Amino acid sequence: MSKRKQHAPEFKAKVALEALKGEETAAELASRFGVHPTMIHQWKRALLEGASGVFERGGRKKPEIDEEQVKELHAKIGELAVANFFFGKKAEALGREVRRGMVEPDHPQLSIARSSFYYTPKGETEQNLDLMRQIDEQLPETPFFGVRQMTWHLRNDGHLVNEKRIRRLMRLMGLMPIYQKPNTSRPAKGHKTYPYLLKGLRVDRPNQVWCSDITYLPMRRGFLYLVAIMDWHTRKVLAWRVSNTLEADFCVEALNEAIDKFGQPEIMNTDQGSQFTSLAWTGRLRRTGVRISMDGKGRFLDNIFIERLWRTLKYECVYLHAWETGSEAKAGIRKWMTFYNHQRPHSALGGRPPAVVYWLRKDETQPDQQVRRVA
Structure with missing residues (x-):
């Protein structure tokens, strides 16, 4: 099992600053620095949220410490330390089949989710980028094309694609076909939505x-x-x-x-x-x-x-x-x-x-x- 790579704060700051410049796409930055695009988004967001703290002066209140929460966290740290010792040292002595069994869903005592394994990100392939460009060019011509119709269209043009790939690429691009159906645009969880105010409204002046x-x-x-x-x-x-x-x-x-x-x-x-x-x-x-x-x-x-x-x-x-x-x-x-x-x-x-x-x-x-x- 490959260990999860730990990045230094200086490295995260460097990547986040490059993302803020906006010169390269998230895929290019991921390939250049060897990290997943999701991590770039998270580090950029963290930099933006924490930047104002650099300029705050000494009037910040000292955060209150919850002693009970501290005890719970210390106990959790102890549990993780024991588990880390087992997986880092003891598990290495076990056979390959035994270790492989630990990640199988039907293991009777222990099961590690396959999603916990980390891989080196590769970004989108040239073929996928070409497909994305063709989808983006076609959708304004036929805005009613959903995933199925777009897949058929690309197949007719000679591309060997399936609906799963086209659906993922369209979601990645934030594209949605134009037709009436429920739940096409969802806010983030916990965000408030507002009613539509323009129905029947006569808009006849600037800044209205x-x-x-x-x-x-x-x-x-x-x-x-x-x-x-x-x-x-x-x-x-x-x-x-x-x-x-x-x-x-x-x-x-x-x-x-x-x-x-x-x-x-x-x-x-x-x-x-x-x-x-x-x-x-x-x-x-x-x-x-x-x-x-x-x-x-x-x-x-x-x-x-x-x-x-x-x-x-x-x-x-x-x-x-x-x-x-x-x-x-x-x-x-x-x-x-x-x-x-x-x-x-x-x-x-x-x-x-x-x-x-x-x-x-x-x-x-x-x-x-x-x-x-x-x-």
Whole structure:
């Protein structure tokens, strides 16, 4: 049995800092440092959560110590020490068949879960990355393709794939077919969801309703995630962020930028994903007095405008490039977003760009409000 590898704090900090830079995908970092992508996500989250403590000064209260809990922990440590001695020393003297029997489910006295064995992560293969790119290109054309239809489509194109692989890849990419069914979007356990507030509501002015969503960005090696904040009435993209992990932090950063530059909306609408049901996201909105709206389960039309933005972005920008690094991806997205907001004619706006309509309608509806005109 191979021992679980213990990583030094310095090593974890180094990997987490590389993840924060956003230059490489999680798969590339996992391959480079020889760790599992899940560990990279955990270390990055731990670094973000603990970073503020570095700047706190000496007014922190000393944590209270529960003596009973300390006794229980000491007893547990003793049990683990005995078990570790047995598996590390005594078990080595046993025969191969005896040791193998310890991990069989039907062992009468002892059974070790097979999932407790650790392996060296390899990331996604080139074949899987190619399949992910083809799935991402096909889904906007046929958004009703589920796992079965997508599997058939890829088989017709000559790929030897099964439903199990396509289901895993689509889940990894965060892709979901567009059709009405129950439980398509679930919040994290313990997170509160909010009702959908836009049904029957007439949205006729800027900053009345904002919407947000996350999409998958294929890279040459791996993938990144993109979040955007959009004004519902004028379709203007107010802020966006790219990340190599699906934490809530990069979503909150985009939200903070949008509020800082354009003021706050009356309503914010999102899906029920864990990033948007997190306390970091909902708490930021509630503190500024924004009403929170969330799509119904399986209701793709509830946030259709930003879904159309993703389709346009991918066909006009993402699929035309094979970005190597996060910097290249961010530069390409930034260039296209500027073009979309300020130059690209929009059919729903009479052929005018979203930014032009946003500031024109804002001057008409809020003539006394002075807002700094940016991007």
